[in-house]
Amino acid sequence: MKLVLFDCDGTLIDSAAIIQASMERAFADEGHPAPELSQTKSIIGLTLDVAISRLLEREIDAVVHRLVRSYKHHSLRMRDAEDCEEPFYEGIWELLQALSVRDDILLGVVTGKSRRGLDNLLQKHGLARTMIATRTADECPSKPHPAMVLECCSDAGMDPAQTIVIGDAIYDMEMARNAGASAIGVSWGYADTQLLREAGAHRVVDAPAELLPIIGVQ
Numbered sequence: 001m002k003l004v005l006f007d008c009d010g011t012l013i014d015s016a017a018i019i020q021a022s023m024e025r026a027f028a029d030e031g032h033p034a035p036e037l038s039q040t041k042s043i044i045g046l047t048l049d050v051a052i053s054r055l056l057e058r059e060i061d062a063v064v065h066r067l068v069r070s071y072k073h074h075s076l077r078m079r080d081a082e083d084c085e086e087p088f089y090e091g092i093w094e095l096l097q098a099l100s101v102r103d104d105i106l107l108g109v110v111t112g113k114s115r116r117g118l119d120n121l122l123q124k125h126g127l128a129r130t131m132i133a134t135r136t137a138d139e140c141p142s143k144p145h146p147a148m149v150l151e152c153c154s155d156a157g158m159d160p161a162q163t164i165v166i167g168d169a170i171y172d173m174e175m176a177r178n179a180g181a182s183a184i185g186v187s188w189g190y191a192d193t194q195l196l197r198e199a200g201a202h203r204v205v206d207a208p209a210e211l212l213p214i215i216g217v218q
Contacts, residue, residue, distance in 0.1 A: 001104050003133070003158040004215055005149060005181075007167030008111035008118065009044050010189030012096075015086045016041055018078055023055075026070035030063065032056065041190035045112045045169035047142035048072070072114065079120065086121070089188050091208035098217065100130045105215065106156050108133035110148040110165065110175070115139065132156060144174030149181050164215060170199035184214060 009015045016037070024034040035055045043051035048068045053060045056067075079086070099105050109131050111118055115138040122128040133152035140147040153160050165176035168189020176183035177200040185196035185204040193204045205211055212218075 001106070001158065001162060002215060003106045003108065003153060003156050003163040004099065005108045005110045005133070005152055005163060005165045007045060007165075007169065007172045007189075008109055008113055008121070010041075010168035010191075011089075011166060011172075011186055012092055012109075013086045013088055013121070016044065016190060018075065018086060019044060021078060022071050022075040025074040026052075026067050029070045030067055032067075044190050045143055045167070045171045047112050047137035048114075050142045051112070075117070079117070088125075089208065095208040095211060096127070096130065098212065099215065102217065105217070106133070106158065107131050108135075108152045108156065110135050110143075110152060110167075110172075112137045112143060143169070143171035144178055146175055146179035149175060149179035153179075153181075166211065168196075170195050173199035173201045176200070184211065 006012055020037050020040045023040050027034045039055060043054050048071060049060050049064055052067045053064050099107055107130055109118060113136050115136045118134060118136050122131055133155040135148035135151050140151065149160065149163065149165060153163055160180035163181040164184055165172060165181050166184045166186060168186045169191050173183040173185055173196055183201050185193065185201035187193045187204055187206045196204050203214060
């Protein structure tokens with residue numbers, strides 16, 4: 001039996017465009033220059049307060065909290081729009097379908113998204129019952145703290161040594177290592193693959209299908 005925990009943004013779905021647009025509008029609300037897309041990609045995966053404080057290079061304070069509220073406002077409005085696009089990466093849907101029918105594999109999500117954002121995504125795509133253990137920024141400290149992984153392991157009745165964390169960010173690799181789980185990086189997300197290896201990735205894959213033998217599916 002194995003527990004497989006996926007990061008969301010940059011691993012399951014390509015949401016960089018909406019995240020960047022939300023950052024641009026939030027920063028404009030507060031009169032700050034918008035971050036470059038490359039800067040935004042570098043903090044995807046962190047909780048919003050930590051992410052924005054890093055973009056501004058300041059401590060988490062009242063300004064950061066206002067930006068967090070503004071970001072959430074713009075993000076929810078855009079994601080509620082009918083033309084909102086956060087596509088699954090090519091091959092991800094097929095991977096999830098192949099894994100979800102297995103009795104020896106449990107699936108979950110560990111993400112810097114809000115609980116509302118993750119639940120909306122899972123319900124929209126019919127994955128709410130597939131992901132049996134989930135943790136978000138609303139329940140746990142920011143990655144790379146191991147709490148998200150450890151709490152999902154507890155929910156699923158699994159040991160971290162039986163758990164695989166799959167993500168595109170260095171924070172995912174560090175979180176997995178901190179929890180005592182396997183860390184598998186993906187190259188199709190937002191971080192440089194060399195940085196994933198330096199952060200502790202046991203493996204880095206270039207396509208979702210490459211995850212199957214690593215998980216143990218022939």
